[in-house]
Amino acid sequence: MRFQQQVWRAMAEGRSGLVHATTGAGKTWAVWLGALQAFSASACTRASPSATNAGANSKPVPAPPITVLWITPMRALAADTLRALREPLADMAPHWTSGLRSGDTSAAERAAQARRLPTVLVSTPESVSLLLARADARASLQSVRLVVVDEWHELMGNKRGVQVQLALARLAGWQPRLMVWGLSATLGNLQEALRTLLPSPPETINSIADSAVPDGASGQKHYQNPPDPVIVQGRVDKTLTVDTLLPARAERFAWAGHMGLQMLPQVATLIAAGPSTLIFTNTRSQAERWYQALIEARPELAGVLALHHGSLDPKVREWVELGLKQGRLKAVVATSSLDLGVDFLPVERVLQIGSCKGVARLVQRAGRSGHAPGRPARITLVPTHSFELVEAAAARQAVRAGEIEQRHGPQAPLDVLVQHLVTVALGGGFRSEALLAEVRRTAAYAGLTDDQWRWCLDFVRQGGPSLAAYPDFRRAGPDAEGVWRMDDARLARRHRSNVGTIVSDAAMQVQFVGGARLGTVEESFIARLKPGDVFLFAGRTLELVRVHEMTAQVRRAPAGRAALPRWGGGRMPLSSTLAEAVLRELAAFEQGRIDSPEMRCAAPLLALQQRQSRLPTPGRLVAETLRSREGWHLFLHPFAGRTVHLGLASLLAWRAARGAPGTFSLAVNDYGLELLSARAIDWAAELPRLLAAPAEAASGALLAEVTDSLNVGELARRRFREIARIAGLIFQSHPGEQRSSRQLQASASLYYEVFARHDPDHALLHQARAELLREELAIDQLAAALRRMADGPLALVPLSRPSPLAFPLMVERFRERLSNEPLVERIARMVAELERAADAEAPDAPDPAAVRQALALAGGAQERPAAGAGGARPLASSRARRRPRARRRPAS
């Protein structure tokens, strides 16, 4: 166990660091035993000078104050982690106490923790922020000597990671010798992961002791810079096998997003025959559907097959995790809720339903199997449509070549900072200069400008830089001594119940009438149901009886058709690493090198694409045009991943609309994009102009162009929703909570409109655009993609019917729009369409259905939801489309 010794030595020297390895390699143990060695003795004998003023020491063997803070990204992991950490405690540090703090923690335990925190506390980023919002935050947390951030790769790329960075900077300000250890799966950029995690050394040594906040300076005077951090590579002796469950007849296999139930019989056989199995899906609704279908197919699985996802009641989740550990369960259908941590599950086999979307994720999920040392890990991919066969072959190649995705942290998100300001104002208050210095120690805010800082202060103090625009507003502000505080109890309560950066719909409790709680679903889903409607949840078919306050009361439904819960958040983009690998597979196919079972299986459909159009390859961009009842279509297949395609589609639509006013509907998937115009447009003639790449030097011009395209589009507005929520403009109500704030309801889009009109320089509007460019649209990748497209040969194919690659785009229901056409013309066209629809007695069959028939891609018709892609267009399909997800109640 060499790597564990490395960790222990580093910890004994007081170093921080990052341990990376696949799941199951023992990262948790390495760091935990290191922590016990480093702190249990000293804490016991009080040898450490830093563990001072920890309160009354009258008891015989007092437990040390909180020393280790263990942050996990998911509530589901917290309980498991605590169990694991407790195992060696009795032997190695019997005087230590341990506890859990997450959204699931009971009120009684919270109260106990309010008096005194345990020596080791397992928590989530959100709950840590809540601890920082306690008025006695410094007194209760300055004894923390070690923070372990579990699954750092999951956090570093998003705003929760920024929240963790801010918390670490705060703790490091109170405890200069703070050690920080990250546990991570393997990433393409480990150095950056480490840099993002650790607070940089403070600007001047002296400012530390005096910096932080009012209540008495107990800082160390003779403080030295900490020793250099280390990166430790964990054990990687596992071999990884990636294989694919092949469909019996690939030519009957679907092209577009299905639940993948065609593969059900084979999966059921595997589970029934095989050893313990984990079945990963990408969305909760898919997990529900698969669970139900497996039970129907193999009734004998009832009792040994379970379901696990983040919406289920914590008790249910815990029962499932325990059952898996004790070997009671044969198989579990799970979402990413079982992706991470929980190192000790004895699973022999892992199935992945649908695309794994990225190489790192594939490796991570595969790591769930074959846990005993030396056992091979194996993951079996279950494709849900034909192109996932190609993805599977590509993923295996990428794993073999060691191509792992990189992750990058967000840069200076002001919404998170604004939230942090209020948190710290509640948690004892702050002085502006001291907190600015502290915040700049994080990687996310190292480049924060003075202007941005001032804007954030203004925002919480008076609404914005211009006092006149926001009369009578105040959230927090400096007192007579210049210490910023928040003294409105009502605002404090609201802030505490909305801390965090996870944006989801308001959650609604699902409960049997007068009986057990099952879990929570999004309010927007329940809002679409009427009493008597039937839906799948928690592995049961339920009938909605009534909605009372924030609880949906249900009863078991008689057998019959069920609506599926449609949870958001299932749209993870294919990583560009994997997308490039897919293109290489296609190029190999074209050259006749077909050397994997997956590619042999996909061959007939790839040949169909070749016949009707061309295959995209790393060097060749394929463009297709089509005229249908819906309008004039342009399909491009750059294989650059969903996010880049979205940026590309907005940019191309913007360029097209600059020639002549128009309205474009945009659809993207991981392989390509579609522009659809209601008016005649000669795409073939327009293409060279649309695809003009920026000169190497002129990428600023491209940026300006994309920014312009965003201003007329809807993307920034949508992005603003998350920002408005994090910055505390809109807030969530929680299950069981009275809707006491009825008069404060406004949607994010309403805020967006009001700001855009009356405060157009609002920094949060700028942030929405900046985030969109950098994170969603990946402007650098976009410029690169454009250049690649302009350099390579263009294959332009006029289609008479959709090609296999074009078809999934054509039936994609989640669409963006871009328009610079006069509103009056758009309305006139829609009203005319309505009248036509009213005149026609029976609407003709919609295009996609005819297309599907023509392509003879029959599979899976029975699993398609009623209002699916092929549904009638006017009005009826509106509920299936993406709605603005902010809460929309009658604002009455």
Next chain:
Amino acid sequence: MNPLATPPSPAGATALLPGAVALRLPGAVLHLLPHCAAWWPDAGVLFVADLHLGKAAVFRARGLPVPEATTTDTLDRLSEALRTTGAGRLVLLGDFLHAREARQPPVLAALAGWRARHAALDVVLVRGNHDRHAGDPPAALGLALVDEPWTLGPLAACHHPQHAPGRTVLAGHAHPVVHLQGPGRDRLRLPCFHLGPGQLILPAFGAFTGGQAMRPAAGAVVYAVGAGRVWRAGG
């Protein structure tokens, strides 16, 4: 306040304002205006619903920064509608003030200024649910305060959508909007009038108000408001 004894003039002879749509109701012809208001030319009465004045101030008072300009924006548009129609009477169909905290000096000053500019105007407020929480507006504004249903000839002015036998109900409260879809998968969300049997629901007039998508009930007609026009949009 006595219900006005309507002096009925020859019906429907008044010219339509640009972008407006005439609506023939039993006993009255109403013009649906692109200002999100309903105009009864024969009686010289303008109806608007759901101003939610001071909503931004309420938000600010409770720690949510919304710029002040929305109140003046709403009042300016109201003045514009009054000027265009030359209405002698304004009927507010409820939810005039958003909440008790809406009575902030900037809001009240803006309101007083607006009233001074329309000193001769007869203004009736049908109390809505928000008005009950907010309390009656300052007496100095000189509004006639009534409870729903407040009958006005063949019409019944209300806040909550309801039915009044023998009369057409004009109501607010719902903030109706409609989703339109067109060729090329185009979509728009627009405020709308919703005309059901014996009932016309007006769109919210206030600048800082949301909307709720309405699925037109059977036999109902929806009139969308957009691009300076009122559009009959299905039903």
